[in-house]
Amino acid sequence: MSAWSDLSLPHNLRERLVAEARAAPDIEICGFLARGDDGLIRHIITNRSERLADRFDMDPAEQIAAFRCMRERRARLIAIYHSHPIGEAVPSRHDIRGHSYPQAAALIIAPRALSGPGLRAWRLDDAGAKELELTWHTGAWHDARDAD
Ligand SMILES: [Zn+2]
Secondary structure, X not given: OOOOOEEEEEHHHHHHHXXXXXXXXXXXXXXXXXXXOOEEEEEEEOEOOOOOOOOOOEOHHHHHHHHHHHHHOOOEEEEEEEXXXXXXXXXXXXXXXXXXXXXXXXXXXXXXXOOOOOEEEEEEEOOEEXXXXXXXXXXXXXXXXXXX
């Protein structure tokens, strides 16, 4: 595996993710970010966890549909995002254990973080969690649903 150490995203996507996380104070929001020939695509996935406030379990059918969409667009999963309605933008043990795509970053949005930035990215694999450098650019992105 390459030792990638950074993630670059459009800054208006940051604003959107923080606004959506803030608007869902009792639910961890979640989704995929994929990069393909036609730019960055965001796939919103419904959280089906029994513990919506502090866990996320992505809807299986929506995940399959998102991966089908990525294949059709030759897009690659670059990040899985979710929010922490309470607490810091740091992966929980459950997050590290449950991260099924080590080649994709874990992007955590914590609008009420007190001791650090409210949005941080991590590489999660068998070695644990390593924080990635997040940089922001002015590029565009769109929601998969908008384009379908
Ligand atoms: Zn988490």
